[in-house]
Amino acid sequence: MTRIDNTPRQAATGRSAVTVRGLVKHYGETKALDGVDLDVREGTVLGVLGPNGAGKTTLVRCLSTLITPDAGTATVAGFDVLRQPRQLRRVIGLTGQYASVDEKLPGWENLYLIGRLLDLPRKEARRRADELLERFSLTEAAKRPASTYSGGMRRRLDLAASMIGSPAVLYLDEPTTGLDPRTRNEVWQEVKRMVADGVTVLLTTQYMEEAEQLASELTVIDRGKVIAGGRIDELKARVGGRTLRIRPADPLQLRPLAAMFDELGLTGLATTIVDAETDSVLVPVLSDEQLTAVVGAVTARGITIASISTELPSLDEVFLSLTGHKASTPQDENPARAYEEVSA
Amino acid sequence: MSATTVEAPLAVKGDPRISPRAHLRHTGALIRRNLLWIRQDPESMFDAILFPVIFTLLFVYVFGGSIGQSLGGGQERYVQYVVPGLMAMMGMNMAQGVGTGFNTDFNSGVMDRFRSLPIGRGSVLFAKIAVELMRMLIATAVLMVVGVLVGFHITNWPGLFASVGLSAVFGSALMWVFLTLGVIMKSAQSVQAMGFLVLMPLQFGSSIFAPTRSMPGWLQNFTEYNPLSSLADAARGLMVGGPVEHGLWVTLAWSLGLTVVMAPIAIHKFRTKS
Numbered sequence: 287m288t289r290i291d292n293t294p295r296q297a298a299t300g301r302s303a304v305t306v307r308g309l310v311k312h313y314g315e316t317k318a319l320d321g322v323d324l325d326v327r328e329g330t331v332l333g334v335l336g337p338n339g340a341g342k343t344t345l346v347r348c349l350s351t352l353i354t355p356d357a358g359t360a361t362v363a364g365f366d367v368l369r370q371p372r373q374l375r376r377v378i379g380l381t382g383q384y385a386s387v388d389e390k391l392p393g394w395e396n397l398y399l400i401g402r403l404l405d406l407p408r409k410e411a412r413r414r415a416d417e418l419l420e421r422f423s424l425t426e427a428a429k430r431p432a433s434t435y436s437g438g439m440r441r442r443l444d445l446a447a448s449m450i451g452s453p454a455v456l457y458l459d460e461p462t463t464g465l466d467p468r469t470r471n472e473v474w475q476e477v478k479r480m481v482a483d484g485v486t487v488l489l490t491t492q493y494m495e496e497a498e499q500l501a502s503e504l505t506v507i508d509r510g511k512v513i514a515g516g517r518i519d520e521l522k523a524r525v526g527g528r529t530l531r532i533r534p535a536d537p538l539q540l541r542p543l544a545a546m547f548d549e550l551g552l553t554g555l556a557t558t559i560v561d562a563e564t565d566s567v568l569v570p571v572l573s574d575e576q577l578t579a580v581v582g583a584v585t586a587r588g589i590t591i592a593s594i595s596t597e598l599p600s601l602d603e604v605f606l607s608l609t610g611h612k613a614s615t616p617q618d619e620n621p622a623r624a625y626e627e628v629s630a
Numbered sequence: 631m632s633a634t635t636v637e638a639p640l641a642v643k644g645d646p647r648i649s650p651r652a653h654l655r656h657t658g659a660l661i662r663r664n665l666l667w668i669r670q671d672p673e674s675m676f677d678a679i680l681f682p683v684i685f686t687l688l689f690v691y692v693f694g695g696s697i698g699q700s701l702g703g704g705q706e707r708y709v710q711y712v713v714p715g716l717m718a719m720m721g722m723n724m725a726q727g728v729g730t731g732f733n734t735d736f737n738s739g740v741m742d743r744f745r746s747l748p749i750g751r752g753s754v755l756f757a758k759i760a761v762e763l764m765r766m767l768i769a770t771a772v773l774m775v776v777g778v779l780v781g782f783h784i785t786n787w788p789g790l791f792a793s794v795g796l797s798a799v800f801g802s803a804l805m806w807v808f809l810t811l812g813v814i815m816k817s818a819q820s821v822q823a824m825g826f827l828v829l830m831p832l833q834f835g836s837s838i839f840a841p842t843r844s845m846p847g848w849l850q851n852f853t854e855y856n857p858l859s860s861l862a863d864a865a866r867g868l869m870v871g872g873p874v875e876h877g878l879w880v881t882l883a884w885s886l887g888l889t890v891v892m893a894p895i896a897i898h899k900f901r902t903k904s
Contacts, residue, residue, distance in 0.1 A: 375746055378746065386741075386743040388740045389738070389740075390666070399659055400743070400747070405655070447743065
C-alpha cells in the first residue's frame with residue numbers, strides 16, 4: 287500500500303479533485319458553513335479567501351474528516367467524506383493553521399512517525415524522512431526537538447509531514463498566518479514547488495496577496511457562504527487590480543485630485559477613495575498603462591506629490607468591492623499589505 | 631498521485647479496513663512517540679519514581695506506629711499492611727496522570743494530524759495506555775525496593791507478580807475513564823480537579839491505608855465495594871496472605887465493567903470531538 291510514486295505529475299486536466307456541494311455545518315446558532323459549493327480542479331490551487339470566522343477552517347476540517355457536516359456532500363479524489371472517510375484520509379495531506387507537528391519530537395522523528403502511520407515499511411519511512419528534511423532544508427535541525435524551531439522551520443516541517451504520503455490533495459489552512467514577511471516568502475516558495483509537482487491544493491487565507499501568489503482560482507467566503515468566485519485575474523479586475531495610493535503635499539488637493547480621476551475615467555472598476563486618515567487618495571488601477579496615465583495626469587495638473595505607492599487590495603477592500611460591505615468579523619491581525627514602492 | 635490515480639484512486643479503494651497487523655504497527659509507532667517524549671523530558675518520570683518513595687516513607691513513619699498498634703503489632707506490622715495497599719494505588723495514580731497528559735496532547739495541533747490519517751482511532755489511546763502501564767511498572771518496582779528497605783518481607787513471589795498484574799488490569803480500566811475525561815474536558819486543570827474529586831474519597835474511603843473495622847457502618851459498606859479496597863485486599867492476600875477471592879472478583883468485575891463501558895466511549899469521543 288505504498289503511496290509513494292515518483293512519476294511526473296500531469297498538468298491540470300480540468301477534472302475536479304475536490305467537489306463540494308451545499309455543505310452545511312452549524313454550531314448551535316452559528317452557521318459556520320451555510321451551503322458552500324466549490325470545485326478544485328486537479329493540479330490547481332484554489333484559494334479560499336475570507337476573514338476570521340468566515341468558515342474556512344470548518345471547511346478544511348469537514349474535508350479532512352475531522353468533523354461531520356450537517357448537510358451537503360463533498361468528495362475528494364473520488365472519495366465521499368461521509369461514506370469513505372478511511373479511503374479519503376489516504377489521499378489527503380493537512381497543514382493546519384497552527385503547525386500540527388509534535389513539538390517534543392525531533393524533526394526527523396516527526397516525519398518517521400507519520401511515515402509509519404501511513405504504513406510505509408521502516409526502511410522506506412526512514413528514507414522518506416531523510417528525503418523530505420533535505421527537500422525542506424531541515425537536515426541540520428533533524429535531531430533537534432521541533433519546539434526549538436523558528437516559526438518558519440515549524441511550518442516547513444509541517445509541510446514536509448503533509449507530503450510524506452504524496453497526497454493527491456493538500457489542504458493548507460492559513461499556512462502563513464502569524465509569520466513575518468520573509469518567512470512567509472519562504473513558505474510560499476515551498477508551496478509553489480509542491481504545486482509544480484502537480485499536487486492539488488486547497489488553500490485558505492486572509493491575504494489577497496497570498497491568494498494571488500499561490501492560487502489560480504479564488505473563492506471568497508463570508509459567514510459560511512460563498513460570495514464570489516472565479517479566476518484570480520477576473521476577480522482582481524472586479525476588485526480593481528492594484529490600488530495606487532497618492533498623498534499630495536497639500537492635503538487641500540485631496541478632493542480635487544479624487545474628482546479629477548473620476549472625471550478622467552482612469553480608474554478601474556472600483557471607485558476612487560479618499561483616505562482622510564492618511565491624507566491620501568486610493569485609486570484602483572487595472573494595468574500598468576492606467577497607472578502611468580494616472581501619474582501623468584497628476585503631473586499635468588502640477589500637483590506636488592509627497593508620496594506614492596501601489597498596494598494589492600486588502601481583504602477589506604476586496605470585500606467592500608465585492609459585497610458593498612466590510613468583512614463581517616473585525617480582523618484581529620492586520621492583513622499584510624504589499625507595498626511596492628514606485629520610483630516617482 | 632498522478633492524474634490517473636485519481637480516476638482509479640488506490641488499491642485500497644475496496645478495502646478501507648485496517649488489518650490487525652496495521653493496528654499493531656500504528657500503536658507501536660505511537661508508543662515510540664510517547665517513549666521519545668520521556669527521553670526528551672526525563673523529568674516526566676519524577677512522579678512515577680518519587681510518588682512511591684514519598685508515600686511509603688510518609689505512611690510508614692508517620693502513621694505506621696499508631697495504625698500498626700491497632701493491627702496488633704507496630705510499625706513493622708504496618709509495613710506489611712500498607713505496601714500492598716500502596717501497590718493498589720499505583721495504577722490509580724498513573725491513570726489520573728494519563729487524563730491530564732492526554733488533554734494537553736489532545737489540544738495540540740498534532741492530534742488533528744493523527745485524526746486525519748488512515749489509522750484506527752483507538753491506536754492513539756492504546757499507545758498512551760501501554761506507555762502509562764510501563765510507567766506504572768517502574769513505579770511499582772520503586773515501591774517494592776523502598777518497601778523492602780523499610781522492612782517489607784516478600785514471602786510470596788508469585789503472589790507479588792499476580793498483584794502487579796491485577797493492579798495493571800485495574801489501572802488500565804481506570805485509564806479509559808481518565809482518557810474519556812481527557813478528551814471531553816476543556817482543560818488539563820479541570821481534568822486534574824475532577825480526578826482529585828473522584829479519587830480522593832475512593833482512595834481514603836478504602837482499606838489502602840488503614841483497616842476498615844474502625845470505620846462507621848455506612849463507610850464500611852462503601853469500602854466493601856470500593857474497587858480500590860478490593861484491589862488492596864486482593865494484593866494483600868496475594869502478597870502476605872489472607873483472603874483473596876472477594877477482593878479479586880470485585881476488582882475484576884470493576885475492571886471489566888469500566889473497560890467495556892468506557893473504552894468505546896473514549897474511542898468514540900476521540901473520533902468525533904471537533
